[in-house]
Amino acid sequence: MGTVDNVCMVGSEPLRERLVGAGVDMLEEVGAGQLGLRAITRAAGVSHGAPRRHFPTHRALLAAIAARGFADLIERFAKVEVGASTPREHLERMAAEYVEFAGERPEMFTLMFRHDLLEGSGENLRGITLPLFERFATLVAAAAPTAIDPRAVAIALWTNLHGIAALQANRSLRLVGPATSTPALVSQILALHLA
Structure with a gap:
């Protein structure tokens, strides 16, 4: 998967939605206090730097x-x-x-x-x-x-x-x-x- 795919789209789903979806899916399992950016990006299948365009902070x-x-x-x-x-x-x-x-x-x-x-x-x-x-x-x-x-x-x-x-x-x-x-x-x- 190329860099452009990581920043803009992953498959057919926009990166922003994919990250939010991964976070929603993980939330009940780990809780907000343990819901780290790296874990979310890993679950979304993107590099840990990819979300910065959509989410400048973990918050x-x-x-x-x-x-x-x-x-x-x-x-x-x-x-x-x-x-x-x-x-x-x-x-x-x-x-x-x-x-x-x-x-x-x-x-x-x-x-x-x-x-x-x-x-x-x-x-x-x-x-x-x-x-x-x-x-x-x-x-x-x-x-x-x-x-x-x-x-x-x-x-x-x-x-x-x-x-x-x-x-x-x-x-x-x-x-x-x-x-x-x-x-x-x-x-x-x-x-x-x-x-």
Whole structure:
């Protein structure tokens, strides 16, 4: 494989996508802390200098991997939205999906919220997360129309759900609530915040 192939394309897949894909594939196995640039380039089948054009820093590559995680989560949210007849039902499905995502892909979930690793990466993750939260806040306002401050309710609900998701990601949730299903727990949390 020539140098031009390494820099521009590897096979028919663009180098940037191949590197991100290799990182995504490795992430659950090794964790973000051990996800090194050399290991990713080796898995992608390119020299360790090849990614510099697309990812000037290791942090930039990690942020692109995290962006792929957000894209996957958003896609999952879109799927559960189909068939939801009320904002409350949509919120409940979205919240359950969030917690399930954390349990199924704990390392990705953890990386997505590691702002200490991702800030200043050049990837506009705020451009992904802020509209996502705004959609969530809009659903909360529609599901709790009598709330004095729907945005405060949305923040409280999201932080509660994020805590549950973090417990799910690090396998602690099953220790404190082994008999509680995710949908039942999410339903109880929504009942507390949207009452």
